Amino acid sequence: MACIRATGRTGRRGRLAQAAELLRLSxxxxxxxxxxxMHSLLAVEIALCDRIPDAGKEPLHGLITKASLMGS
Structure with a gap:
């Protein structure tokens, strides 16, 4: 499964803001x-796919591991 991409910086911010609002409403x-x-997980995946070069078809737990090793 390929990484989900958001369009531009506002797409990432919009997803994160929407996830935060849904968490508040919960x-x-x-x-x-x-x-x-679910929105929070998707927002994190989008942000990590944009930050990690060659994210490709890496699963979410792999992206989190790479990000922690990179110090992001």
Missing amino acids: CYCCKFSTVAV
């Missing part, structure tokens, strides 16, 4: 929690 309505977690 405190008031537990139905938002599943959607909030």
